[in-house]
Amino acid sequence: MPYRIIWTWDSWVCDPFSAASYVSEYRALIDFAARTGYNAVIIWGFVDGRHGGVDAAREVAEYGASKDVRILPGVGAGGYHGFSITPGLPFNLDDLLREKPHLRSHIRGSRRVVDHAACLHQPEFREWLRDGAAWLASTFPIGGVNIETNEMDWICDCELAAQATRQEPNRLRYANSYSDLAIAVPIVFDEVRRERPDAWVTYATYEPAWFRRTEDVWLLQKLPREAIAQWNTELDCDTSVPPPVAHNVSLIHSGGWSYHLDAFPPEWTFTQYRCFWPLLREARRFGANQRAMGVEGLVLGCAGSAAMPDNEANYLAYLEFAREPEMDFETFGSRFLSPLYGEKAAPLVLRLMLAQEDLHPRMAPVWRGWTHFLREGAPSRPLLEAEESLLREWEGQLECARKAREAASPDGAARLDVAIRVLDEYLRIGRLSRSAAAAALMREQDSPAGQRDVRLLDAARVLTAEYGLPEELYGLRTQD
Numbered sequence: 001m002p003y004r005i006i007w008t009w010d011s012w013v014c015d016p017f018s019a020a021s022y023v024s025e026y027r028a029l030i031d032f033a034a035r036t037g038y039n040a041v042i043i044w045g046f047v048d049g050r051h052g053g054v055d056a057a058r059e060v061a062e063y064g065a066s067k068d069v070r071i072l073p074g075v076g077a078g079g080y081h082g083f084s085i086t087p088g089l090p091f092n093l094d095d096l097l098r099e100k101p102h103l104r105s106h107i108r109g110s111r112r113v114v115d116h117a118a119c120l121h122q123p124e125f126r127e128w129l130r131d132g133a134a135w136l137a138s139t140f141p142i143g144g145v146n147i148e149t150n151e152m153d154w155i156c157d158c159e160l161a162a163q164a165t166r167q168e169p170n171r172l173r174y175a176n177s178y179s180d181l182a183i184a185v186p187i188v189f190d191e192v193r194r195e196r197p198d199a200w201v202t203y204a205t206y207e208p209a210w211f212r213r214t215e216d217v218w219l220l221q222k223l224p225r226e227a228i229a230q231w232n233t234e235l236d237c238d239t240s241v242p243p244p245v246a247h248n249v250s251l252i253h254s255g256g257w258s259y260h261l262d263a264f265p266p267e268w269t270f271t272q273y274r275c276f277w278p279l280l281r282e283a284r285r286f287g288a289n290q291r292a293m294g295v296e297g298l299v300l301g302c303a304g305s306a307a308m309p310d311n312e313a314n315y316l317a318y319l320e321f322a323r324e325p326e327m328d329f330e331t332f333g334s335r336f337l338s339p340l341y342g343e344k345a346a347p348l349v350l351r352l353m354l355a356q357e358d359l360h361p362r363m364a365p366v367w368r369g370w371t372h373f374l375r376e377g378a379p380s381r382p383l384l385e386a387e388e389s390l391l392r393e394w395e396g397q398l399e400c401a402r403k404a405r406e407a408a409s410p411d412g413a414a415r416l417d418v419a420i421r422v423l424d425e426y427l428r429i430g431r432l433s434r435s436a437a438a439a440a441l442m443r444e445q446d447s448p449a450g451q452r453d454v455r456l457l458d459a460a461r462v463l464t465a466e467y468g469l470p471e472e473l474y475g476l477r478t479q480d
């Protein structure tokens with residue numbers, strides 16, 4: 001499996017959002033990749049003035065190259081800020097569109113334009129894309145790129161794009177336009193390959209996967225043969241239609257949901273939150289699907305730092321089950337969890353992880369509703385009550401984790417301390433949800449809708465203290 005890729009946004013990895021953190025956290029992730037067998041890291045937000053701009057990005061790319069882990073910056077070929085995230089840096093798309101508003105994209109199905117996306121059907125924008133790709137490849141020792149064209153409503157619907165829509169009616173229907181990829185990918189491919197002949201030029205096809213969009217794949221077959229299609233297959237699978245281009249990798253948006261960063265609130269950006277959610281069964285299923293469909297690699301999406309124990313196990317599981325989907329969980333445990341936790345603790349850790357895969361999604365909605373309430377002093381998400389039987393199971397899980405900790409190696413114990421802290425917080429919130437105070441709040445949660453008042457603020461404060469939840473994570477935020 002030649003392509004083994006971790007997909008990140010900078011904000012899932014940095015803590016805090018600074019140059020020093022950006023460089024050191026990505027170095028740690030690159031070390032993890034090199035140690036475990038991932039050979040590329042996609043970085044959206046690669047060049048950002050808030051975390052050191054060009055210099056810090058170069059340092060990350062150099063470090064990746066030194067470890068044989070390819071750094072693949074995200075290239076916004078239409079949206080997502082272009083090549084640099086913040087204005088004032090080279091090839092920032094927002095700067096371009098302020099200066100040349102006629103390049104803005106027409107929102108799909110409307111006559112309005114969008115300020116932060118450009119039209120690929122205008123030659124002037126294509127030239128900018130070409131120059132930006134040349135700049136990126138000549139400025140940083142990158143191992144390739146990850147291209148995204150306009151997504152959903154940003155897909156341009158102007159008169160210049162009319163021909164594209166005629167040849168590909170699905171432009172107005174799906175998340176992504178293959179006609180637009182057929183414009184953007186060759187331009188970026190040429191420039192990046194000119195500078196770096198072995199670069200991996202990956203491009204996002206979004207969803208659905210090829211087997212649900214066979215009528216349009218002829219457009220992708222016009223792309224450079226060595227470009228790599230990244231399909232959002234998730235857990236979808238169909239082995240009756242072979243992948244349509246020479247190189248295909250499949251993406252799952254389920255790498256690791258938890259972040260290691262105490263400084264941030266329980267929910268962070270649009271994917272990461274405070275949790276312990278190992279996904280060993282899912283990883284095995286994904287690996288088996290990939291093998292059956294004959295793709296050449298995996299892209300592990302929604303990946304943050306490997307420092308959280310569930311992320312770490314997930315990243316290993318997705319990789320190893322993709323290599324060997326027939327491996328059973330016991331073998332995975334003895335091969336890959338034993339070195340992390342110690343031989344004696346590994347079977348208990350495996351048991352904990354397999355159980356949490358199903359238990360976590362049952363408890364998470366309870367945790368989420370109450371966490372928002374405690375932080376905001378208003379019921380902004382549904383307030384739910386945990387089932388007593390779920391709390392009993394959860395107690396058993398904590399007991400298993402504590403037993404594993406006693407048997408664990410010192411490094412394993414440190415990992416389990418993190419897991420135990422998170423599991424304990426979930427249990428406290430589960431108990432809170434069954435209290436008389438919670439019952440009263442749940443009865444009136446719909447009226448008045450989401451209003452924050454003195455009584456609710458007091459209730460939030462009292463519950464946080466009474467259930468011993470860490471104030472810095474769950475305490476009431478001051479109103480902006």
Ligand SMILES: [Zn+2]
Nearest residue numbers: 119121156158
């Ligand atoms: Zn247009």
